[in-house]
Amino acid sequence: xxxxxxxxxxxxxxxxxxxxxxxxxxxxxxxxxxxxxxxxxxxxxxxxxxxxxxxxxxxxxxxxxxxxxxxxxxxxxxxxxxxxxxxxxxxxxxxxxxxxxxxxxxxxxxxxxxxxxxxxxxxxxxxxxxxxxxxxxxxxxxxxxxxxxxxxx
Numbered sequence: 001x002x003x004x005x006x007x008x009x010x011x012x013x014x015x016x017x018x019x020x021x022x023x024x025x026x027x028x029x030x031x032x033x034x035x036x037x038x039x040x041x042x043x044x045x046x047x048x049x050x051x052x053x054x055x056x057x058x059x060x061x062x063x064x065x066x067x068x069x070x071x072x073x074x075x076x077x078x079x080x081x082x083x084x085x086x087x088x089x090x091x092x093x094x095x096x097x098x099x100x101x102x103x104x105x106x107x108x109x110x111x112x113x114x115x116x117x118x119x120x121x122x123x124x125x126x127x128x129x130x131x132x133x134x135x136x137x138x139x140x141x142x143x144x145x146x147x148x149x150x151x152x153x
Contacts, residue, residue: 030083032057032090036123040116043096051080052097052115058123060091067122068093075118076100 037057044051058064065084072079072095081096097115 030055030057030085030092030094032085032087032092034090038116038120038123040112040119042112050098052077052112054095054097054115054119055093056095056119056123057090057092060086060089064091064093064122067125068095068119071118071122072097073100075115077115 040054043053077097083094085092
């Protein structure tokens, strides 16, 4: 009896450790979820310069990255770093963006809500403009098997 109890305790401890490791990995390598998400907040780089971190999760589509680039350029922003993960027709983009002008003091005045609204429009295009083809694309992607791709620029 004691052997079974100690074995069970050991298994429970191991499962807890695996859950802990999984949550750490999930934080470091964002995996797309089924829920559309958008967060935009302030961050700082190692030199203390203002950087904005934007994270969006939505259905993947071929014109998503060009739309994101066009949107950021229209706001006079540039991407310092992008972490892009796709899984089963979904994509998670984590972008670290700053002003096109390195010494632009106006960067501080960039409104998070302005950037958020612009990125939200890009995401809504994903859901709205090709909703009929989106479901077909989604089905086709699932039939191929789920392909996982992670790319860091």
